[in-house]
Amino acid sequence: MKTKSIVLSFLIFVACADKSLEIKKSDIAELAKEFxxxxxxxxxxPKGITPLKFNSVxxxxLFLSNRLFKEQPSKSVHSNARIAQNSSSNLATCANPLNAVYTQQVSAGILSxxxxxxxxxxxxxxxxxxxxxxxxxxxxxxxxGATYSQSNFSVNVTDTSISYTIYGSIDYYLFVEGGLNLWSQNISMGGSFTSQVIGTTGTSGGNPKGSIAPPKK
Structure with a gap:
């Protein structure tokens, strides 16, 4: 009788374990489909990337639901888009190629x-x-756990302004219930800056502005 009880308990344990495994597989499949x-x-x-590890689906x-980017005010904007004007000539003299640097900070959900x-x-x-x-x-x-790559950009140039949109994607490497998964999120970053000439001499100042948001569907 004791032996039968042990065998019965073991069979119940195995059945429960199998059922639990089926539920986990189902939950993982639903998560994969949703995201x-x-x-x-x-x-x-990729080399140097440490995947994020999650103990449960x-x-x-929770992590994935909070990773959709939300636009935030820029905390730091820098530009060296300043060009000296030639006061003695109106010829279309070209300066060496210049650079404008624009920094935009965005919300990243439950992380910083x-x-x-x-x-x-x-x-x-x-x-x-x-x-x-x-x-x-x-x-x-x-x-x-993430990498970023830029795929393309579009730009519009006028005499007094440059506006652009950058397209890219972020790849997240995630360990969920022991399995490695890749989640990709497409994003776009837009910005613009203008040139304002003061009198006939002086400099032209760059005024960067812009925002980051998920691309329109």
Whole structure:
């Protein structure tokens, strides 16, 4: 009788364990579907990246639900978009390529903020913006488990202003219930700066402004 009780208890334990495993698999599948997670191999982790580890599906869902970026006022804006004007000539003299640097801080959910910085390399001829050579961007701050890559940019140049939009994506590497997952979020960062000529001499000051937001669907 005692042996039968032990066997019965063991069978009940195994059945409960199997049921619990089925529930976990179902929860993970639902999480993957909701946030479009992609299961990947450990060899896919970029060098220097430490994946974020979650002990439960609930923890991972809380994190992912709070990672959608929300626009925040910029805490630091820097620009060296200042061009000396030629007071003795109206010829369209072109300065060496110049750079404007714009920093935008955004909310990063339950972690601290992430900062995106854009670098605009442009040409200034005479008293007008002429062209943009390149725009690049970087991500710093609360970047544990994440990588950022810029995919493209669009730009509009007039005599007195440059406006742009940068497109990119953030990849998060997540361990959920022992499985490695990749979650990607597309973002766009927009900004602009203007040139204001004071009299016939002096400098032209860059006034960067902009915002970061998820791209429109």
């Amino acid at each position: 479009n997670l992609k299961r990947i191999e450990i060899s896919s982790i 609930a923890e991972a869902k 903020s992430i900062t995106f910085t854009s670098f605009t390399n442009y040409n200034y001829c005479g008293m007008s913006f002429a062209s943009v050579n390149n725009i690049s961007s970087t991500m710093t701050g609360a970047t544990l």
